[in-house]
Amino acid sequence: MTAVTLDPPSDATVDTALVRVTGGRPLSGRIPVQGSKNIALHLYAASLLADSPVTLSAAPDIIDTQVCAQILRHTGARVEVTGGRFDVIPPRDPWPVVHAELGRRVRTTVVLAAAVLARAGQVAFPWPGGDAFCPRLIDRHVAAMRAAGAEVVADGAGMRARCGPRGVKAFTVDVDTPYGPSLGATVTAMLLAARATGASLITHPSIEPEVTETARFLSERGVRIHFDDQGLHVAGSDWIDGGGFAVAGDRIEAATMVMTAAATGGRVHLDNITAAGFPRGLVRVLTAAGIGLSDAPDGGVQSQSRGPLTAVEAATGPHPDLPTDTAPQLAALLTQADGTSLLGERVYPRRDSHAAGLRSFGADITTTGAVIRIRGPVRLHGADVEASDIRAVTALLIAALAAEGPSTIRGLYHLRRGYGHLLSNLATLGADITTVPGGPDAHPVHRR
Ligand SMILES: CC(=O)N[C@H]1[C@@H](OP(=O)(O)OP(=O)(O)OC[C@H]2O[C@@H](n3ccc(=O)[nH]c3=O)[C@H](O)[C@@H]2O)O[C@H](CO)[C@@H](O)[C@@H]1O
Numbered sequence: 001m002t003a004v005t006l007d008p009p010s011d012a013t014v015d016t017a018l019v020r021v022t023g024g025r026p027l028s029g030r031i032p033v034q035g036s037k038n039i040a041l042h043l044y045a046a047s048l049l050a051d052s053p054v055t056l057s058a059a060p061d062i063i064d065t066q067v068c069a070q071i072l073r074h075t076g077a078r079v080e081v082t083g084g085r086f087d088v089i090p091p092r093d094p095w096p097v098v099h100a101e102l103g104r105r106v107r108t109t110v111v112l113a114a115a116v117l118a119r120a121g122q123v124a125f126p127w128p129g130g131d132a133f134c135p136r137l138i139d140r141h142v143a144a145m146r147a148a149g150a151e152v153v154a155d156g157a158g159m160r161a162r163c164g165p166r167g168v169k170a171f172t173v174d175v176d177t178p179y180g181p182s183l184g185a186t187v188t189a190m191l192l193a194a195r196a197t198g199a200s201l202i203t204h205p206s207i208e209p210e211v212t213e214t215a216r217f218l219s220e221r222g223v224r225i226h227f228d229d230q231g232l233h234v235a236g237s238d239w240i241d242g243g244g245f246a247v248a249g250d251r252i253e254a255a256t257m258v259m260t261a262a263a264t265g266g267r268v269h270l271d272n273i274t275a276a277g278f279p280r281g282l283v284r285v286l287t288a289a290g291i292g293l294s295d296a297p298d299g300g301v302q303s304q305s306r307g308p309l310t311a312v313e314a315a316t317g318p319h320p321d322l323p324t325d326t327a328p329q330l331a332a333l334l335t336q337a338d339g340t341s342l343l344g345e346r347v348y349p350r351r352d353s354h355a356a357g358l359r360s361f362g363a364d365i366t367t368t369g370a371v372i373r374i375r376g377p378v379r380l381h382g383a384d385v386e387a388s389d390i391r392a393v394t395a396l397l398i399a400a401l402a403a404e405g406p407s408t409i410r411g412l413y414h415l416r417r418g419y420g421h422l423l424s425n426l427a428t429l430g431a432d433i434t435t436v437p438g439g440p441d442a443h444p445v446h447r448r
């Protein structure tokens, strides 16, 4: 086991670039959807379990991909990220540390730690990152590690987990929370169970596509996994094959593009996703708002608006309900809908950092506890705003594109963390959008 030296990570979270948008034109056209950020992040962790090289295709071209590549390299993996391929040669004997600074940048830190623990029998990891829109607990991840036989202790900087000499053991764990089954803890438990000797059971598992795609990845590589009424059963394996696997299309980016087009009075044709790839709860809400989705005869999904947008009442929830990661964009869309919309947030009680930003554009939005009320339609005007999380930034972009006149949006780090080509795709759809790098010599990057 050897420590790997990395160049110190750059201070990438400081991003002084901004986007200039002149809104007010309908956006329409055909664009591809990237590989799903959140599915990819869990597959990067799962790839550490393999005993031969893994190639993930359609890996999204985002900051989180680069951060995970660095975290894997720090454990001793060889990782190449080029042209949408994420090639991993997993270490036989990983260095049992999730890099402290890098681990604080992504949400899947504990999932990555679980993969290292499963292989090395011990791991130290920092508190996870991701967006800090409200407290994001990890008690179910820790419960899974403890159930798998690890002693887990916290110190100021993070946690350390250590198993006995035989490594992880088979276990039963419940990953339910007051907010629904934990997506991340389900994958953490699945990765631990995949390397344990014997049969494990995860009760009340999440069934988000991040979970089912990671399960498909593992089962195609020889791990026996199935869901039934009791939960998710995993029969551990001491050999896990490598090989190729494609990251599914990003349902959140797809939903964002559909809503962006609709907010401006346009429509999109999206490649690399099918209508079935949109969660049912989201399709129900879009349909109620007056937006249809259908599989296109030549592949992909087409959106169409059925008359003026209509207000809706909806609440987020675990898959297949309305995804929390689409609620900020939906709030922006509903500023253009006729009537009063009510959006409840059930997964994260206070995920509403976008509301103040939308008000800067003239939106009529009020927040009461976990419910956001939006009155529309409102003629939005341009604004200068700063986004503070990954989905808030796209909500503000939607408002800017639907508004009359120029806007500027800062906080592009959050956009780059989750979207590889969203701005150039918007330009392809007809948006007047310019990225201005930070500093005095700023110049346009995307323009139409
Ligand atoms: C990288 C990634 O895939 N992130 C997604 C993942 O986050 P993440 O995996 O963090 O979300 P979880 O499903 O674990 O969390 C859902 C809820 O359960 C709570 N909880 C979670 C774990 C735990 O041990 N205890 C606990 O109480 C959380 O605070 C939250 O209120 O799922 C979220 C919900 O679909 C999405 O918004 C995120 O985009």
Ligand SMILES: C=C(OP(=O)(O)O)C(=O)O
Binding pocket: 037, 038, 106, 107, 129, 130, 131, 132, 325, 390, 391, 418
């Ligand atoms: C909140 C999100 O990401 P993360 O969990 O990486 O913060 C998201 O993808 O909407």
